[in-house]
Amino acid sequence: MTPWIPDFAPRIPGLTVERLQAWLPTIITVAVVLVAVVVALVVTSRLLRRVAPRTHWYLIGFPLLRLRMRHSWRHLCLNADLTGTDRPTTGQLGPLLVKGRPIMPVLPLLTRIRPRSFGATAVILLHPGQVPEPFVNAAEAMAHAWQVHAVRVDARLRGRVRLTILTADPLTSPRAGAGGGAWTIEPPQRSAAVASDPQDAITKSVTAAVAVPADLAAEVGHREDGQRWAIDLATFPHWLITGATQSGKSTLINAAVARWASRPVALVGIDCKGGMELAPHAPRLSALATDRAEAADILAELVAETQRRMRLCRQHGARNIWQLPEPVRPVPVIVVVDELAELYLVASRADKDEALRATTHLLRLAQLGAALGVHVIVAGQRVGSDLGPGVTALRAQLAGRICLQVNDPETADMTLGDLYPDAVEAAQQIDPAVKGVAVTTAEHSGWIRARSVYLPPEHLAAVIAGTAHLAPVLPGLTPPERRE
Ligand SMILES: Nc1ncnc2c1ncn2[C@@H]1O[C@H](COP(=O)(O)OP(=O)(O)OP(=O)(O)O)[C@@H](O)[C@H]1O
Ligand SMILES: [Mg+2]
Structure with missing residues (x-):
C-alpha cells in the first residue's frame, strides 16, 4: 500500500514514495x-x-x-546602551550640525x-x-x-x-555561615609581654612583642567571590560595623577577636551593655569597660598612651610606630566598642558630661591612633547624627565599613553612602533570615558582599582560654581578670 502524500507537501527531488517507505525504519530508529x-x-x-x-x-x-x-x-x-562607535556622532546636514546615535x-x-x-x-x-x-x-x-x-x-x-x-548566592549556603569546625587556635606567633607588676607596665608595653601590620588582618568569613574575608587593620586602621539587632555584629566581633587573640596585640573592650557581649573575651582583654564611666576612664588612659607613643616616635624620628626600632616598638592596641549608642545616649545632665568625656576620647583615639598602633572597631545599630554631636566626625575616621542587615535605608546610607553610594542598595537587600551576611569595604576601593563564620561559644571560650596569657598589661589599665 502506498502511503498518502498530500499534494501540498514540498516535493524533494529524487524522493519517491518507495524510497520513503524503504527509509522509514531507519528514520524511526534514528529519531528514537x-x-x-x-x-x-x-x-x-x-x-x-x-x-x-x-x-x-x-x-x-x-x-x-x-x-x-x-x-x-x-x-x-544594544538594549543597555553599552555600544561604542568608530564614526563621528555629529555630522553636517545642509547648514545644520546634527548629533545622533550611531546607526x-x-x-x-x-x-x-x-x-x-x-x-x-x-x-x-x-x-x-x-x-x-x-x-x-x-x-x-x-x-x-x-x-x-x-x-x-x-x-x-x-x-x-x-x-x-x-x-x-554563595553566602546563603549553610557552609558559608558555619565554619566553626574549620577554626583552629592559631599558635601564638610571638609571646606578647605580660607585665605582672603595674610599675613595669610602661616598659613592658613598649617592649612587647612586635606585630607587623600583616599580623593585623583577622579572617572572619568568606566573600562572595570565594576569597577569605578579613578585617585588615593595615588596609583600614579603624572599622565601623552596623546592623539591626540580631544581625550578627557580636558574632563578627567574636570571629575577629578569636583571630587577633593569638597575635601579639592588646585587646580592649568597651561594652556598655553591662559587659554582656564582650564578657567571653575578658580573660584575653587588657581592659574591659562595662559602663560609660569606666569607658571614659579607659579611653582617657588610651589617649594618654597615644601621646606617650607620639613622644616616642618623635624621639626616634619615626612617623609611625612601625618605623620604630623593634626593641622599643609598642604593642598594637585594638579597642572594640560593642554598641556605640550606649556611649552617646544620655538621660540626665550627669550622663551628658560622662558621655561627652567618653565620646571625645574615642574620637581623639580614632583621629590620632592609626599611625600609633591604636585601632578602633565600633559596632552599633545606628551611627547617625541623631546619637549626638561628634558621631559623624567619628564615622569619618572609620574608613573600614561593614553593613550587616539593617531595618532602615538610612542606616545603610549612613554606613556606606558617603564612601560607596552603589553599595547602599546591596546592603538593603540583605535577607534578615540569613545571619551574618554583610556588605563590606574591600581593599582600598570597592565593596563586596561577605558572610561571617559562626564561632560556637565553646570554641570561642577555648580560643580565649588558650591565649589569655598573651594579654599585655597597658599603662594605667587593669586587665578585667585581675580586678578584685
Ligand atoms: N555568620 C553567622 N552564621 C550563622 N548564624 C549567625 C551568624 N551571625 C550571627 N548568627 C546568629 O545570629 C544571632 C545573633 O547574632 P549577634 O548576637 O551577633 O547579633 P547582634 O547584631 O550582636 O545583636 P544585638 O544588636 O542584639 O547585640 C546569633 O546568636 C547567631 O545564632
Ligand atoms: Mg551584639
Whole structure:
C-alpha cells in the first residue's frame, strides 16, 4: 500500500514514495536513538548536578552559560546602551550640525570568559571614549540575560571592566555561615609581654612583642567571590560595623577577636551593655569597660598612651610606630566598642558630661591612633547624627565599613553612602533570615558582599582560654581578670 502524500507537501527531488517507505525504519530508529540520547543526557546532567555539582558546572553548566553570554551579548549591548562607535556622532546636514546615535554601533569585546568555582569571570574591553559607568549600571541586566544570581562589575582597571559572575548566592549556603569546625587556635606567633607588676607596665608595653601590620588582618568569613574575608587593620586602621539587632555584629566581633587573640596585640573592650557581649573575651582583654564611666576612664588612659607613643616616635624620628626600632616598638592596641549608642545616649545632665568625656576620647583615639598602633572597631545599630554631636566626625575616621542587615535605608546610607553610594542598595537587600551576611569595604576601593563564620561559644571560650596569657598589661589599665 502506498502511503498518502498530500499534494501540498514540498516535493524533494529524487524522493519517491518507495524510497520513503524503504527509509522509514531507519528514520524511526534514528529519531528514537536521538530522543534516548537527549533523555539520557538530561538524566545524567541532573544526577551529576546532585552528586558532583562542581564537575557538573565545569562540564555542562559553564559551557551553557558561555553560550548564553555570547548569544545575548549583542542584544544586551544594544538594549543597555553599552555600544561604542568608530564614526563621528555629529555630522553636517545642509547648514545644520546634527548629533545622533550611531546607526552601526560597535560592540565592546566580551572576552576571557573563564569558569570559576563560584561561577565565572570575564573581561570587557572598552572602545576609546567608553566609560565604565554604563557597565556598572547594566549589572542587573546582565544577570537577567545570563540567568545567573548576580554580576559584579569591577571598573577599577583602565580601558576594561572585569565581571564576576555568580551563579548562586554563595553566602546563603549553610557552609558559608558555619565554619566553626574549620577554626583552629592559631599558635601564638610571638609571646606578647605580660607585665605582672603595674610599675613595669610602661616598659613592658613598649617592649612587647612586635606585630607587623600583616599580623593585623583577622579572617572572619568568606566573600562572595570565594576569597577569605578579613578585617585588615593595615588596609583600614579603624572599622565601623552596623546592623539591626540580631544581625550578627557580636558574632563578627567574636570571629575577629578569636583571630587577633593569638597575635601579639592588646585587646580592649568597651561594652556598655553591662559587659554582656564582650564578657567571653575578658580573660584575653587588657581592659574591659562595662559602663560609660569606666569607658571614659579607659579611653582617657588610651589617649594618654597615644601621646606617650607620639613622644616616642618623635624621639626616634619615626612617623609611625612601625618605623620604630623593634626593641622599643609598642604593642598594637585594638579597642572594640560593642554598641556605640550606649556611649552617646544620655538621660540626665550627669550622663551628658560622662558621655561627652567618653565620646571625645574615642574620637581623639580614632583621629590620632592609626599611625600609633591604636585601632578602633565600633559596632552599633545606628551611627547617625541623631546619637549626638561628634558621631559623624567619628564615622569619618572609620574608613573600614561593614553593613550587616539593617531595618532602615538610612542606616545603610549612613554606613556606606558617603564612601560607596552603589553599595547602599546591596546592603538593603540583605535577607534578615540569613545571619551574618554583610556588605563590606574591600581593599582600598570597592565593596563586596561577605558572610561571617559562626564561632560556637565553646570554641570561642577555648580560643580565649588558650591565649589569655598573651594579654599585655597597658599603662594605667587593669586587665578585667585581675580586678578584685
Ligand atoms: N555568620 C553567622 N552564621 C550563622 N548564624 C549567625 C551568624 N551571625 C550571627 N548568627 C546568629 O545570629 C544571632 C545573633 O547574632 P549577634 O548576637 O551577633 O547579633 P547582634 O547584631 O550582636 O545583636 P544585638 O544588636 O542584639 O547585640 C546569633 O546568636 C547567631 O545564632
Ligand atoms: Mg551584639
